Amino acid sequence: MMTVILSVLLASAPLTVTDDDQIVDKIVKEDFELLYADRLWINNAKLELQMNVLDEKMGEDPVNATLDENGQIIKEKPGKALDRQKFRELFLEYFYRGTPEKATLPERKVYPRVDSELLAEIREHKIGRYTTNFKENNKERSRNIELAAEAINNHVVFPGEEFSFNNVVGKRTEEKGYKRAPVIVKGELTEDIGGGICQVSSTLYNAVDLNNIQITERYSHSRSVPYVPPGRDATVSWYGPDFAFTNKHKQPILIRAAAEDGNLIIEILSSEPS
Known part of the structure; x- marks a missing residue:
């Protein structure tokens, strides 16, 4: 399970993404800051790029159901991807409040185009x-x-x-x-x-x-x-x-x-x- 760990010793402490305690990325708050008229804004282009990086590292492609050489169905396998909406909400909390201290990296299931039910129909x-x-x-x-x-x-x-x-x-x-x-x-x-x-x-x-x-x-x-x-x-x-x-x-x-x-x-x- 991939987790997001936030150290709050300093205001600019990085958001560290780990997978089974192995660090896979660090997100530094200052890299995403935009200042307009003394107000702090998020650089959404950089945030999108960061989410792309996380998605590539944690994502798994779904596997379609197939027929083996004997015509028997091999069941499909769903994949997974970063839940971008939930991660954005988590990032906003970190960016503006410095919390949460620790959170699970949000995932969503990715379903294959071809499942066992569809395959059973079209092989008839x-x-x-x-x-x-x-x-x-x-x-x-x-x-x-x-x-x-x-x-x-x-x-x-x-x-x-x-x-x-x-x-x-x-x-x-x-x-x-x-x-x-x-x-x-x-x-x-x-x-x-x-x-x-x-x-x-x-x-x-x-x-x-x-x-x-x-x-x-x-x-x-x-x-x-x-x-x-x-x-x-x-x-x-x-x-x-x-x-x-x-x-x-x-x-x-x-x-x-x-x-x-x-x-x-x-x-x-x-x-x-x-």
Whole structure:
């Protein structure tokens, strides 16, 4: 539990934020003072920055409910964040009165977007599915496909929401485990970090090519690819083209993706049949 401890030996004693008795920050009153016509005001810009620092140190992101490889629900986990309104009230007491002497740092729960109840509903009907194959002996390319499939797996797209492949998968870097593998650039075959993930975006494109799914951004490769029919691919690049679509259904849709044994399988699930 994080606590706020105020020493009142001096008028300008700092407000010390601790976590399990370990100091994580010190707030000095004078840093927030603004003097106008002999009246003392709080520098709200600095206070907002201070709350951002505290929020970053104490905050925990919520975890959405997901389906495991057997289709069983893994329960969601709420996160936590700084209760800014309550902290502001606590800070005002400290700033103007020098009290309280000790107080618990106020927290609020942050709930995930996808809970077990919602997930149980939207896994009921399979409205789309597409499968492509890849060569497992190409270890680098296979690993890239696996990582990108993991990134989009269990992603929920709400009604009216746009899915962006680049935003969801994120930048493909060596730090994330992506490898150098063949890619097509301006019609030529070369190597780059993340080569192979266009198979994931192309497989997804074919899986979501459904009624009430509006494709908002898609580009074909400059030459044909072996894993989908001509004109059915969707090339992506972090600094270039993206693949995006908008869910026009009245219900959320769930993306399920798995890459194993040389097969990339992507399914689209919903609470209502297509």
